[in-house]
Amino acid sequence: MAEPPQRASGHACTHGLRAKQRRRSVPARARDQSQQSKIALAYYLSLLVASAAPDAPLWLRMAGGAGMAAISLGWYLLLAWTFSRAPMQRLYRRVQPAIAGGTGLLMVGFGLALIFAL
Secondary structure (H helix, E strand, O other): OOOOOOOOOOHHHHHHEEEEHHHHHHHHHHHHHHHHHHHHHHHHHHHHHHHHOOOHHHHHHHHHHHHHHHHHHHHHHHHHHHHHOOOHHHHHHHHHHHHHHHOOOOHHHHHHHHHHHO
């Protein structure tokens, strides 16, 4: 009777698993960023539609769209530049739990307000 195959050591198994996860994480991050970009585009287009009067001339609606795109680009460039700096990254890591907790409390408050408003 043949012997069962030897199992690889735990380290080799977890190392292989980690390598697989790293290979898959890059496309997943790109997909997430692509999804966020689509959501941001839909948000800004909805603002444009809501803010433009139906009888406004085409040039005014186009200028409004270009202005919103420029503001959006400026905002995202500012965020990217700010959070690429090491001091800001350290500060954000330190205050992130408080920001998440405060945001969570706000969402609970909004949820309760909606429940009691019904």
